[in-house]
Amino acid sequence: MLQRIKPAIVAVGTVMPTRNPRAVFLGTGFAIADGRQIITNAHVVGKELDAAHLEQFAVFFRQDEREHMLIADLTAIDQEHDLAILRLQDGKLPALEIGDSGRVKEGQLFAFTGYPIGMVLGLYPVTHRSIISAISPNAIPVIASRQLNVKMIKKLATPYEVFQLDATAYPGNSGSPLYDIDSGKVVGIINKVFVQGSKENALSNPSGISYAIPSEHIKQLLNQKSIQ
Template identity: 25%
Template sequence: MTPDPGGEAPLARIPSPTAPSGAMIPSPLHWRTVCLLEVVSIQWIPLCPWTRTQQVSSSGSGFIISQNRIMTNAHVVANAIDIRVRPHGSPRRFAGKVRTYGPDVDLALVEIEDSVAEDFWATVADAPRVELAESLPALQETVRALGFPTGGRTLCITEGVVSRVDSIELTPPADTTLVIQIDAAINPGNSGGPVFDSRGYVAGVAFCKDVRSSTDNIGYVIPAEVVRTFLDRCGKARECYTLSPSVPYRWHKLENQSLRAAHKVPHEISGVLLTSVAPFLEGALKVSDVLMKIDGRTISDDGQIELRGHELIQHRYLLRNKGIGDKTTFTVFRDGQK
């Protein structure tokens, strides 16, 4: 761990939510990058590894990115034994296969089988490769979700706005991750499709929605910055993927005054109380430390940090999206000292 450089790190940049006048975002040419993925999968039974379930057919969406790769969700291609890819506007389906599988962030890369790769890329030769957004979209920014959801077999485009940016806990083996919540319709089959911001960049990948009967119009998008980190972790070797880091400690809020008094934490100190620490970090962090900052970003007593402006998010976001080789600076209050 490196020493605390001091000072607050710059907050995330807030983009303008306005689109160019008269522009169609995304353009019809970008529609050609969106693909229907038809998948046949077999689910293995962990308690009876010598058996497996019957074949199941499902579908999802994906989109073409650089280096002749197709981005989608990991759950779309999980346990796949056959993948067929049909780009928008093409009547032909092409055989594909999983290139990289990232269950920790629910992202995956698909590539076209060599036997049909030349025909596939000739079919989409006029489609420009999409670009990932450099920053999170602003609240109330207009976004458009593209994909092949339930209700038809042609491309579907829905429009909405960014409702919030937050972190949620995903179903294992995935972990807590940063998400963008939108009110554009997200339905089964949209998973893996791109969500464009108001400037024509990919703000993220649609991956799920809240299906509770007490909620409406809550769809979730994996942000472009998480996608970019996933691509960095893929490495050059096709078989190599490095899982994203987990939070290496357990913590407790410090909002209770009795708890603060028991650990002799002054009122001007904010942070969270560490209750257990992973063995590899015991030289840097200790149980009963008050974690005050990560990379210069101040942690509040309930574990949140400023994301940008007055928006807050849980501090574990700073650790979950670390790239390979990125350093982390912890600032703690220990034994009456910082």
């Protein structure tokens, strides 16, 4: 199954001709739909590009024992569910199939593949196995009002369910696919920073628990396909 998954996984970042290094890693993404669409987290591509110095979004991957880079444009974003779609200007990659996240149950075993510490160890995606520890709202009530902030209040008003995982994901894993080990169908997308900040806002020492956004929101964004 990994032979089918890995070719779709990319490192997401930016490239700028005058910068040293030219390439900067921001997170993980993976190909969907026609293979030219790359899904990742909105916070991964949230930085403002330095247009004056020709900075562009790009994806990086290893194929045929060589490292490749493709320029991409940001074409859709969903801030509420922290999702974004990049479209490759040229070329395409093997796409992963989006599964039905509504069928996911607690205790089921899945896997996720991405770049936990960026491109430090080269473009070699790392895979972890994990069970669904819980399915719960993306924000939980805080103990005291002083712990509230604007983002937390908004999430408490319009919560949605996320998958809690028993495996440790790192910031570089943001945007990694969570998929069925047998079929390879994607049921979620790893979100290390955005959701953890919501659910663990009340903790002085975050637990290191990882989360994933259900894939139903990826399908919705593909159907909308517009900058919001």
